[in-house]
Amino acid sequence: MPTISKENYLKSIYSLNLTYGESVSTSQVAMKLEITNAATSEMARKLAKQGYLHYEKYKGVELTEKGRKIALQIIRRHRLWEVFLIKVLGLSWSEVHDEAEKLEHNTSEELINKIDKHLNYPEFDPHGHPIPNEKGEIPQMPVLVSLLEATVGKNYKIFRVADESSELIEYLTKLNLFLYQDIKIIEKLSFDNSIIVQVNGTNHSLSEKVAEKVSVSILK
Ligand SMILES: [Zn+2]
Numbered sequence: 001m002p003t004i005s006k007e008n009y010l011k012s013i014y015s016l017n018l019t020y021g022e023s024v025s026t027s028q029v030a031m032k033l034e035i036t037n038a039a040t041s042e043m044a045r046k047l048a049k050q051g052y053l054h055y056e057k058y059k060g061v062e063l064t065e066k067g068r069k070i071a072l073q074i075i076r077r078h079r080l081w082e083v084f085l086i087k088v089l090g091l092s093w094s095e096v097h098d099e100a101e102k103l104e105h106n107t108s109e110e111l112i113n114k115i116d117k118h119l120n121y122p123e124f125d126p127h128g129h130p131i132p133n134e135k136g137e138i139p140q141m142p143v144l145v146s147l148l149e150a151t152v153g154k155n156y157k158i159f160r161v162a163d164e165s166s167e168l169i170e171y172l173t174k175l176n177l178f179l180y181q182d183i184k185i186i187e188k189l190s191f192d193n194s195i196i197v198q199v200n201g202t203n204h205s206l207s208e209k210v211a212e213k214v215s216v217s218i219l220k
Helices: 004-020 026-033 037-049 065-087 096-103 109-118 166-174
Strands: 053-056 060-063 155-161 182-189 194-199 202-206 214-218
Touching (some): 026 037, 026 060, 060 065, 065 109
Antiparallel strands (some): 053 060
């Protein structure tokens, strides 16, 4: 069984895959995990030997079926814990990610399946990320764009918020920007790439940094 750092390594490759495709460079992994390039390559060699990924110097890393399975298991545990902490224990939207980061490494298959059943098999976590089921299958997602790519004058639904920053989530909560909230893009200011959005009739200005962390689906 992989250790915590190995699990995080495989998980980070999986999430980089979603943005950059199947093969990612070790420097991208290093940046994501905030470790040195040397440590990243070292771990890549180790995990390749154990059959979790393919690694070729200068070519990058690619998850094997075995590695992908582990990554999906960790993600499943993380996201189900987030739902559990909110729904059952009443933690706030902004608190659950850090707790789930720890719990995801120490949960048996049996326990996570029981949590899944208790929650009635949710498809999305509290930040809008899909939850793999017991077989590792991922629910269908609508097409998402970041707020930066959204079109002025159109209506959207907030579908996902990057969950790494509790400050960001607290800030969005203050503005009444929740998951599944409908919003309208009022204006984009080209000089600083900030965006004015309308929520329940009130306009809010969002900085570029905030807008790129919020993904929306178009409302037809
Ligand atoms: Zn999370």
